[in-house]
Amino acid sequence: xxxxxxxxxxxxxxxxxxxxxxxxxxxxxxxxxxxxxxxxxxxxxxxxxxxxxxxxxxxxxxxxxxxxxxxxxxxxxxxxxxxxxxxxxxxxxxxxxxxxxxxxxxxxxxxxxxxxxxxxxxxxxxxxxxxxxxxxxxxxxxxxxxxxxxxxxxxxxxxxxxxxxxxxxxxxxxxxxxxxxxxxxxxxxxxxxxxxxxxxxxxxxxxxxxxxxxxxxxxxxxxxxxxxxxxxxxxxxxxxxxxxxxxxxxxxxxxxxxxxxxxxxxxxxxxxxxxxxxxxxxxxxxxxxxxxxxxxxxxxxxxxxxxxxxxxxxxxxxxxxxxxxxxxxxxxxxxxxxxxxxxxx
Amino acid sequence: xxxxxxxxxxxxxxxxxxxxxxxxxxxxxxxxxxxxxxxxxxxxxxxxxxxxxxxxxxxxxxxxxxxxxxxxxxxxxxxxxxxxxxxxxxxxxxxxxxxxxxxxxxxxxxxxxxxxxxxxxxxxxxxxxxxxxxxxxxxxxxxxxxxxxxxxxxxxxxxxxxxxxxxxxxxxxxxxxxxxxxxxxxxxxxxxxxxxxxxxxxxxxxxxxxxxxxxxxxxxxxxxxxxxxxxxxxxxxxxxxxxxxxxxxxxxxxxxxxxxxxxxxxxxxxxxxxxxxxxxxx
Numbered sequence: 347x348x349x350x351x352x353x354x355x356x357x358x359x360x361x362x363x364x365x366x367x368x369x370x371x372x373x374x375x376x377x378x379x380x381x382x383x384x385x386x387x388x389x390x391x392x393x394x395x396x397x398x399x400x401x402x403x404x405x406x407x408x409x410x411x412x413x414x415x416x417x418x419x420x421x422x423x424x425x426x427x428x429x430x431x432x433x434x435x436x437x438x439x440x441x442x443x444x445x446x447x448x449x450x451x452x453x454x455x456x457x458x459x460x461x462x463x464x465x466x467x468x469x470x471x472x473x474x475x476x477x478x479x480x481x482x483x484x485x486x487x488x489x490x491x492x493x494x495x496x497x498x499x500x501x502x503x504x505x506x507x508x509x510x511x512x513x514x515x516x517x518x519x520x521x522x523x524x525x526x527x528x529x530x531x532x533x534x535x536x537x538x539x540x541x542x543x544x545x546x547x548x549x550x551x552x553x554x555x556x557x558x559x560x561x562x563x564x565x566x567x568x569x570x571x572x573x574x575x576x577x578x579x580x581x582x583x584x585x586x587x588x589x590x591x592x593x594x595x596x597x598x599x600x601x602x603x604x605x606x607x608x609x610x611x612x613x614x615x616x617x618x619x620x621x622x623x624x625x626x627x628x629x630x631x632x633x634x635x636x637x638x639x640x641x642x643x644x645x646x647x648x649x650x651x652x653x654x655x656x657x658x659x660x661x662x663x664x665x666x667x668x669x670x671x672x673x674x675x676x677x678x679x680x681x682x683x684x685x686x687x688x689x690x691x
Numbered sequence: 692x693x694x695x696x697x698x699x700x701x702x703x704x705x706x707x708x709x710x711x712x713x714x715x716x717x718x719x720x721x722x723x724x725x726x727x728x729x730x731x732x733x734x735x736x737x738x739x740x741x742x743x744x745x746x747x748x749x750x751x752x753x754x755x756x757x758x759x760x761x762x763x764x765x766x767x768x769x770x771x772x773x774x775x776x777x778x779x780x781x782x783x784x785x786x787x788x789x790x791x792x793x794x795x796x797x798x799x800x801x802x803x804x805x806x807x808x809x810x811x812x813x814x815x816x817x818x819x820x821x822x823x824x825x826x827x828x829x830x831x832x833x834x835x836x837x838x839x840x841x842x843x844x845x846x847x848x849x850x851x852x853x854x855x856x857x858x859x860x861x862x863x864x865x866x867x868x869x870x871x872x873x874x875x876x877x878x879x880x881x882x883x884x885x886x887x888x889x890x891x892x893x894x895x896x897x898x899x900x901x902x903x904x905x906x907x908x909x910x911x912x913x914x915x916x917x918x919x920x921x922x923x924x925x926x927x928x929x930x931x932x933x934x935x936x937x938x939x940x941x942x943x944x945x946x947x948x949x950x951x952x953x954x955x956x957x958x959x960x961x962x963x964x965x966x967x968x969x970x971x972x973x
């Protein structure tokens with residue numbers, strides 16, 4: 347496990363041997379992690395990896411089977427959710443549909459007994475912070491669109507003035523364009539509020555955009571922790587590499603690529619070849635010929651799928667270069683061995 | 692079919708006819724009888740308000756009051772019992788919950804009188820099941836609440852509890868778990884979660900259960916007759932007495948109309964606050 351503490355800020359949340367079992371299933375299996383104050387850390391894992399259980403443990407909605415949680419050095423392992431200075435943005439958002447937008451945002455303040463006019467003033471600030479007009483204050487939550495509901499949920503969580511904000515895949519049910527917008531806004535909000543964000547997602551791509559640090563989770567454990575660049579540049583194993591989405595993973599046996607049957611100076615069990623590093627023509631050191639299958643226009647760049655030795659290779663090339671290619675044609679391809687990221691196992 | 696007749700009206704006609712005959716007609720007949728001269732059996736056009744005057748003068752206010760008090764107390768007691776029961780049944784889904792639900796539901800299929808006589812035997816002093824067993828086993832001498840207003844009220848709660856429980860159970864099931872968790876996460880304690888989230892979200896079920904229990908309890912008379920002895924006379928018993936023993940149909944009809952009016956005055960504002968169509972859509 348490659349751990350990095352990129353910052354010298356004080357630790358706000360410290361997990362030690364945190365474990366939660368359901369029967370024989372070890373959903374969270376001995377997680378140890380220090381989160382510095384103000385960090386945006388994202389936990390990435392497939393469904394069933396235990397990431398949701400982990401965030402529920404942190405929020406106090408689950409009780410750990412073993413291990414401890416310390417907040418600024420104070421043991422909060424047994425402190426119930428309503429007495430933790432944290433707030434969770436739920437995957438379902440869990441907005442109070444029987445209340446207005448304003449009442450949702452003011453909920454935590456009302457629970458603390460904050461006076462109505464103070465609450466209202468703060469709710470207005472929070473509406474502005476999440477870029478909703480003030481007219482939304484009296485609107486029923488049920489009349490809000492998907493993106494507006496996201497913002498209300500965010501404002502409601504911020505309304506409790508939490509030290510740490512947890513996010514349990516809040517953007518998973520949103521369409522692509524809105525998700526992109528909200529990712530940027532969330533990162534911006536993190537910078538403006540200076541609060542610690544712990545974000546859960548199944549999308550490494552989403553994690554890459556927003557996070558200071560990423561932890562990859564598999565079967566209740568962290569497989570790799572590091573900055574987005576460190577994880578993208580040097581995934582520790584095939585699982586992490588496969589999580590990177592559309593990359594080519596080339597297995598190696600001895601000094602040859604198995605499927606492509608090409609010689610290589612092996613530095614690990616698998617090599618990750620990013621689509622943008624697979625070039626048209628034989629300009630680079632490792633050369634092959636593959637059959638063109640499909641191409642997908644991505645704007646200025648085009649993604650092209652090739653077939654070589656029974657495996658699919660994905661290349662991303664400037665759209666101008668891809669234009670003459672037609673399906674079924676044999677195309678010369680090459681890549682530079684220095685551009686490969688090596689995966690040890 | 693000509694263009695002016697909408698097919699909807701044609702297809703609805705049998706149902707409308709049935710509703711008119713089975714539901715509207717009896718009410719019309721009761722109202723008509725209530726306007727006939729006392730102790731007559733004919734429906735004529737010689738309308739009089741004599742029966743209503745008599746209803747107010749002849750001391751039917753007290754039975755009506757007992758009925759209203761009984762129905763109110765029964766509704767409150769059933770609601771207080773049904774909430775924790777529904778929460779427990781909802782929380783422990785599985786065999787045990789199914790068995791308990793069945794045990795509560797099954798008595799509905801047994802005649803109310805039979806159950807009340809059973810309860811009466813249970814409550815009887817000295818020789819009753821409770822007092823007799825305690826006396827035989829432990830030598831404890833137990834008094835009895837039988838033939839008191841309390842016994843009648845206990846019977847009312849016992850009979851009407853299922854009618855409250857099942858709507859409340861549906862109401863409790865309408866509370867999404869994540870809303871409760873969100874409220875807790877935002878700092879709400881147990882009481883605040885109940886007040887701010889659980890109660891408003893379960894309110895439709897609670898209201899339907901409350902209305903059902905109240906209306907049924909207002910019309911109940913077997914509990915008072917079998918368990919209450921002579922301790923209390925409810926309005927339904929008085930109506931029954933006017934129709935059967937008194938053979939005064941117009942007088943009984945006038946009392947019936949008064950009870951219907953009181954019920955409507957109480958029930959309509961509650962119904963108006965809740966949009967039943969909205970409830971079923973959720």
